[in-house]
Amino acid sequence: MTAKLDARGPAEALESPLLGAAGFSHAFFTRRGGVSAPPWDTLSFAVALGDDPAAVRENLERAARRLGISAARLYYLSQVHGVAARVLAGGEDRDDVVREVGDITLSRVAGVGCGVRSADCAPILLADRRSGAVAAVHSGWRGTVLRVVVEAVRALRSLAGSDADLVAAIGPHIEACCFEVGDDVAAELAACSPAGGSAVVRGAPGARPHVDVRSILKAQLAEVGLDAARVDDVRGCTACDPARFFSYRRDGQRSGRLLSAIVAGRSVIG
Secondary structure (H helix, E strand, O other), rough: OOOOOOOOOOOEEEEHHHHHOOOEEEEEEEOOOEEEOOOOOOOOOOOOOOOEEEEEHHHHHHHHHOEEEEEEEEEOOEEOOOOOOOEOOOOHHHHHHHOOOOOOEEEEEOOEEEEEEOOOOOOEEEEEEOOOEEEEEOOOOHHHHHHHHHHHHHHHHHHHHOOOOEEEOOOOOOOOOOOEHHHHHHHHHHHOOOOOHHHHHEEOOOOOOOEEEEHHHHHHHHHHHHHHEEEEOOOOOOOOOOOOOOOOOOOOHHHEEEEEEEEOOOOOOO
């Protein structure tokens, strides 16, 4: 079904007070305020799933307007649940970049938007309050086991310099209430958490475990120097809230994809 393009609606998003206070334009977009037809209604960012390319282009334009940049400078990759990073200068062709494989986008060039897409996986936005460098991270359970957020912090510090002053926000994803997994996946996630397995895996004896990915990510960030005061929680369970979020766990292959993005640029304390 072809979407009817309507330029009036804004792209709805959640924001981090911590990143906002540091002067960074950013957004954890919800599924509302776009033009895609059902089942991708309305603010989806994935053509490969069957959505109308014209609708996705309009959704990208709306997201870019909210962020204050051009759509040509709003980037994301083809994500594969790994740890590969792509540094962006802003002159790259956006369509070429989206065909590249990776789960971290980062830049220190003012006006470059770094994004990731998700539909249950955790998006993390990172920023350096000194240089204005930023990163966007896609962390599903496999990426969490691979400690992709730790790799992103290392990459951002390398890009920003030794005096980097990092802050982060963890966006909406499938929370422990809905993230039921098998014992094997629970064991892998428990093993990758500096907080210890009992702090992140929940469940009664005989029941399938539920895992708190947010707590694992916060523990991993703390391990690389971002304590609780440097990490914001932007809450929302993608599986629980069909009005605001897409969810692969809930909707399967017919789920759209959310966008989370942050724009590089010198912050207010620079």
